[in-house]
Amino acid sequence: MKSFAPVLVLISFFVCEAFIASSTSTKKRNSSITQHRSFFGFGLDEKQASTSTKDNSLIQKTKDIIQNKSGFYSPYDADVFAQDFVFRGPFVGPLNKKDYLATMDAFGIYKAFPDISANAWGFNIDPENPNRVWFMVRNTGTFSGEPLIPDTLAIKPNGEELNGCPETFSIIFDEEEKMKYLSVGYVADRFDGNTKGKGAAFGIFNVIGLPLPKVGPVLSFLQWFGSEVYGKPPLSYSTDVPEWWQKKSKDKSSQGFL
Ligand SMILES: *[C@@H]1O[C@H](CO)[C@@H](O)[C@H](O)[C@H]1NC(C)=O
Numbered sequence: 666m667k668s669f670a671p672v673l674v675l676i677s678f679f680v681c682e683a684f685i686a687s688s689t690s691t692k693k694r695n696s697s698i699t700q701h702r703s704f705f706g707f708g709l710d711e712k713q714a715s716t717s718t719k720d721n722s723l724i725q726k727t728k729d730i731i732q733n734k735s736g737f738y739s740p741y742d743a744d745v746f747a748q749d750f751v752f753r754g755p756f757v758g759p760l761n762k763k764d765y766l767a768t769m770d771a772f773g774i775y776k777a778f779p780d781i782s783a784n785a786w787g788f789n790i791d792p793e794n795p796n797r798v799w800f801m802v803r804n805t806g807t808f809s810g811e812p813l814i815p816d817t818l819a820i821k822p823n824g825e826e827l828n829g830c831p832e833t834f835s836i837i838f839d840e841e842e843k844m845k846y847l848s849v850g851y852v853a854d855r856f857d858g859n860t861k862g863k864g865a866a867f868g869i870f871n872v873i874g875l876p877l878p879k880v881g882p883v884l885s886f887l888q889w890f891g892s893e894v895y896g897k898p899p900l901s902y903s904t905d906v907p908e909w910w911q912k913k914s915k916d917k918s919s920q921g922f923l
């Protein structure tokens with residue numbers, strides 16, 4: 666039974682995890698330039714610099730985090746995470762900074778999938794929140810590296826290819842431009858890719874050949890057991906969550922936004 670909890674947690678984690686973040690800022694932006702650009706429908710990313718230096722800086726930071734610093738697609742850089750960081754997906758989270766980083770260490774995804782890529786695109790600033798960057802990913806990679814979750818399950822690479830479906834991600838930055846919130850895994854077209862409509866997590870499950878529990882009481886129990894009883898990473902939610910998040914939601918894991 667030793668490996669039971671981590672399997673479940675893995676499942677829950679990979680199930681298209683995503684987070685919902687919030688910010689108190691709802692200032693309306695002057696959107697005349699944005700509207701003009703969207704009307705013509707091109708050049709949105711590259712022309713951003715002419716719109717606002719801050720927008721451009723946050724979008725560059727987002728690209729750098731996803732490519733180089735997340736712990737999922739590459740080793741993490743703990744410095745880019747705010748102390749009150751929260752991670753949330755539809756099934757996994759809220760995870761605080763410590764638990765998120767420990768969970769990334771436990772999975773070793775970028776080592777198991779040496780060519781993993783988010784193939785991210787469509788970076789843009791939330792018109793309701795100037796500190797929030799939205800973007801899409803379509804994960805690809807080959808399970809050809811080291812075993813996944815090496816310390817417990819050690820799932821052996823099988824050479825299978827991951828071609829994920831498009832998913833919506835977002836990052837909210839704080840005033841110091843540290844990452845305060847990361848939301849991932851909201852599937853935008855479940856008919857795309859080879860993961861049967863599953864996002865990052867479930868997509869990877871399909872590829873590594875593990876059975877997936879359906880969203881429901883069993884999965885919820887397993888997530889509860891993994892986080893509260895077993896208590897070792899990978900975790901599906903934190904028991905100690907920053908206060909700002911608790912004001913937004915007390916929900917833990919597995920809400921089932923499939
Ligand atoms: C928005 O920006 C344009 C161009 O700089 C300016 O002419 C216009 O007055 C601004 N509108 C608002 C509501 O601030």
Ligand SMILES: *[C@@H]1O[C@H](CO)[C@@H](O)[C@H](O)[C@H]1NC(C)=O
Nearest residue numbers: 725726727728729730732733
């Ligand atoms: C990722 O890191 C590499 C190496 O430091 C750098 O050249 C590249 O520009 C970074 N990517 C982004 C999107 O900043």
